Amino acid sequence: MTKSEKPLLDQINFPPDLKKVSEDDLIQVCAELRQEIIEQVSCNPGHFGASLGVVELSVALHYVLNTPYDNLIWDVGHQAYGHKILTGRKDLFHTNRKYKGISGFPNRGESEYDAFTVGHSSTSISAALGMAVAAQLSDDKERKTVAVIGDGSMTAGLAFEGLNNAATNNADLLVILNDNNMAIDPNVGGLSEYLLDITTSQTYNKVKNDVWRFLGKFNRVNPNTQKLFQKVEHGIKTILLKQSNLFEALNFRYFGPVDGHNVNHLVKVLSDLQKIPGPKILHCITKKGKGFEPAEKNQTYWHAPAKFDANTGEILQKKSNNPQIPKFQEVFGHTLVELAEQNEKIVGITPAMPTGSSLNIMMEKMPDRAFDVGIAEQHAVTFSGGLAANGKIPFCAIYSSFMQRAYDQVIHDVALQNVDVVFCLDRGGLVGADGATHHGVYDLAFFRCIPNMTISSPLNEEELRNLMYTAQLGGKGAFSIRYPRGTGRELNWRKPFKEIEVGKGQKLKDGKDLAILSIGPIGMLASDALEELEKEGHSIAHYDMRFLKPIDEEILHEVFKNHQNIITLEDACITGGLGSAVLEFMSDNQYAARIKRLGVPDRWVEHGTQEELYKECGFDKEGIKKACLKFLE
Numbered sequence: 088m089t090k091s092e093k094p095l096l097d098q099i100n101f102p103p104d105l106k107k108v109s110e111d112d113l114i115q116v117c118a119e120l121r122q123e124i125i126e127q128v129s130c131n132p133g134h135f136g137a138s139l140g141v142v143e144l145s146v147a148l149h150y151v152l153n154t155p156y157d158n159l160i161w162d163v164g165h166q167a168y169g170h171k172i173l174t175g176r177k178d179l180f181h182t183n184r185k186y187k188g189i190s191g192f193p194n195r196g197e198s199e200y201d202a203f204t205v206g207h208s209s210t211s212i213s214a215a216l217g218m219a220v221a222a223q224l225s226d227d228k229e230r231k232t233v234a235v236i237g238d239g240s241m242t243a244g245l246a247f248e249g250l251n252n253a254a255t256n257n258a259d260l261l262v263i264l265n266d267n268n269m270a271i272d273p274n275v276g277g278l279s280e281y282l283l284d285i286t287t288s289q290t291y292n293k294v295k296n297d298v299w300r301f302l303g304k305f306n307r308v309n310p311n312t313q314k315l316f317q318k319v320e321h322g323i324k325t326i327l328l329k330q331s332n333l334f335e336a337l338n339f340r341y342f343g344p345v346d347g348h349n350v351n352h353l354v355k356v357l358s359d360l361q362k363i364p365g366p367k368i369l370h371c372i373t374k375k376g377k378g379f380e381p382a383e384k385n386q387t388y389w390h391a392p393a394k395f396d397a398n399t400g401e402i403l404q405k406k407s408n409n410p411q412i413p414k415f416q417e418v419f420g421h422t423l424v425e426l427a428e429q430n431e432k433i434v435g436i437t438p439a440m441p442t443g444s445s446l447n448i449m450m451e452k453m454p455d456r457a458f459d460v461g462i463a464e465q466h467a468v469t470f471s472g473g474l475a476a477n478g479k480i481p482f483c484a485i486y487s488s489f490m491q492r493a494y495d496q497v498i499h500d501v502a503l504q505n506v507d508v509v510f511c512l513d514r515g516g517l518v519g520a521d522g523a524t525h526h527g528v529y530d531l532a533f534f535r536c537i538p539n540m541t542i543s544s545p546l547n548e549e550e551l552r553n554l555m556y557t558a559q560l561g562g563k564g565a566f567s568i569r570y571p572r573g574t575g576r577e578l579n580w581r582k583p584f585k586e587i588e589v590g591k592g593q594k595l596k597d598g599k600d601l602a603i604l605s606i607g608p609i610g611m612l613a614s615d616a617l618e619e620l621e622k623e624g625h626s627i628a629h630y631d632m633r634f635l636k637p638i639d640e641e642i643l644h645e646v647f648k649n650h651q652n653i654i655t656l657e658d659a660c661i662t663g664g665l666g667s668a669v670l671e672f673m674s675d676n677q678y679a680a681r682i683k684r685l686g687v688p689d690r691w692v693e694h695g696t697q698e699e700l701y702k703e704c705g706f707d708k709e710g711i712k713k714a715c716l717k718f719l720e
């Protein structure tokens with residue numbers, strides 16, 4: 088692809104370079120930055136629409152703020168590509184999300200301009216408040232703190248916990264609400280409707296405009312008069328806006344809505360707001376995908392598209408390598424509808440990931456029984472607990488790494504209640520390019536200590552269907568079914584349902600030299616490795632455990648009686664999951680054997696393709712072979 092000319096952006100490597108540009112030229116800088124993002128992401132896929140939507144905001148913020156001294160915190164961070172390009176990573180941007188390349192999210196270890204490492208949503212207000220209070224305590228009065236949070240991320244409880252605390256704190260904090268009326272899928276819920284209301288309400292906006300006119304004058308007066316103006320302005324807002332504005336009612340000073348694509352206006356507004364102390368919120372209206380027509384039109388697809396033609400928007404590569412084989416997510420989505428057609432108790436829940444999880448299949452077919460609850464994992468779990476308490480069988484689909492946020496709800500609101508909730512734990516294992524924030528590698532360990540919890544992971548698509556079938560039969564309490572990002576291998580997966588006995592694994596292959604115990608689809612890599620080793624004359628047994636809890640003790644007795652060398656394999660952290668369970672069993676039953684645990688080591692694993700990361704962790708096919716041969720030698 089030929090890159091377009093970018094005479095202004097070429098001169099900008101860090102914010103001080105940007106500050107040298109005249110205000111009149113900022114529009115051109117934005118155009119070049121937008122084009123740079125389009126060209127880069129077109130050939131090196133990543134998040135897209137969100138970054139296009141905040142081009143003007145990114146330029147204006149770095150133009151006005153004194154970063155990195157001032158703290159700029161991006162919520163989620165999937166929109167921070169412009170920020171990265173403006174803060175020293177333009178020449179590295181072609182390595183974005185690649186193995187050993189730069190991270191797709193702001194990362195404290197990567198740049199001093201990344202004030203907080205992010206990836207999970209709705210952390211920005213709390214983190215920013217922490218930084219603002221730290222500045223206050225250090226008597227660092229000049230330091231500004233700004234959090235940029237999207238309308239989707241604002242729906243999470245954590246965001247409101249931050250607002251609530253900031254309201255009475257008086258720390259110098261600016262929250263920029265980047266409102267594009269979208270999450271990955273359309274944003275949902277009362278807050279989203281409220282934001283639309285205050286953006287479009289004529290009465291509200293007339294009052295707001297009057298206040299803005301007043302603020303314009305505010306900046307032109309001397310400091311003594313400013314104090315007086317401040318009081319008057321506060322009075323006006325208290326009387327006129329507090330009752331009609333949620334954020335004002337929470338003690339934030341609310342400004343906006345403003346056009347988030349007018350860079351010169353943003354520069355002016357942000358400069359004005361620097362002079363206003365205390366907690367304040369600037370409501371910016373933007374368009375996700377701004378400036379790239381296909382992305383503006385189909386915002387969900389272009390949230391994170393496959394490779395595309397930067398000129399035409401034509402998709403150049405399907406996301407999956409083999410489009411005929413369905414993703415585990417599609418098997419989940421279609422199977423859920425099939426089961427829900429037979430069992431009217433079944434309902435589906437997703438916290439803001441209808442497309443990613445494929446719950447959208449049920450949402451389209453059975454809109455009354457499938458719920459997108461917004462970015463609200465804690466609520467999704469407790470909501471499921473409530474549904475189950477009144478006789479429904481919720482299938483709550485949550486990405487493993489986002490489930491971390493709802494841990495107490497799983498314990499307190501599902502397991503302890505002894506109600507039937509099926510957790511479809513999506514993206515279990517190393518996810519690839521999203522990296523450390525998104526790898527779903529802790530769930531096996533953090534669920535295993537919960538009493539009565541059933542923890543399962545299918546070897547393949549057929550087992551996924553059968554586990555879902557088994558779980559919906561009811562009477563099983565909290566039941567987790569974990570599957571990874573991506574596809575299995577089965578074209579012909581729509582087979583009749585079969586109940587699987589809870590706690591029963593299966594022997595895939597006999598062998599006498601060594602035994603491998605695996606859980607989940609990573610077991611298929613073990614099968615590949617064993618096929619090759621078999622040809623080399625080695626005899627290795629392979630068991631698909633299927634359940635981590637209750638674990639199949641019959642299999643374990645058989646294995647420990649017949650084998651001195653055992654390998655456990657899981658696409659999960661090796662501390663606390665299958666390997667640990669097998670070691671505990673050995674100790675509790677006074678067996679002795681050599682055990683090698685293969686899995687994700689006890690350190691952060693960054694981004695790359697799944698294959699590169701399996702290799703790094705030593706459990707790709709070659710790694711498994713190597714571990715076996717080490718024992719056999």
Ligand SMILES: Cc1ncc(C[n+]2csc(CCOP(=O)(O)OP(=O)(O)O)c2C)c(N)n1
Pocket residue numbers: 137140163165166206207208236237238239240241265267269270271375438439440462464489492
């Ligand atoms: C805790 C958590 N849940 C879900 C996600 C997945 N996720 C990433 S971005 C996003 C949508 C965010 O919407 P918004 O904040 O409005 O940003 P936009 O993409 O519209 O700019 C979601 C659901 C996440 N990163 N973290």
Ligand SMILES: CC(=O)[C@@H](O)[C@H](O)COP(=O)(O)O
Pocket residue numbers: 134163165206271391443514518521572
């Ligand atoms: C930023 C974010 O959290 C999501 O966009 C995430 O990257 C989606 O991951 P999948 O691509 O696995 O759905």
Ligand SMILES: [Mg+2]
Pocket residue numbers: 237238239240265266267268269270274
């Ligand atoms: Mg949004």
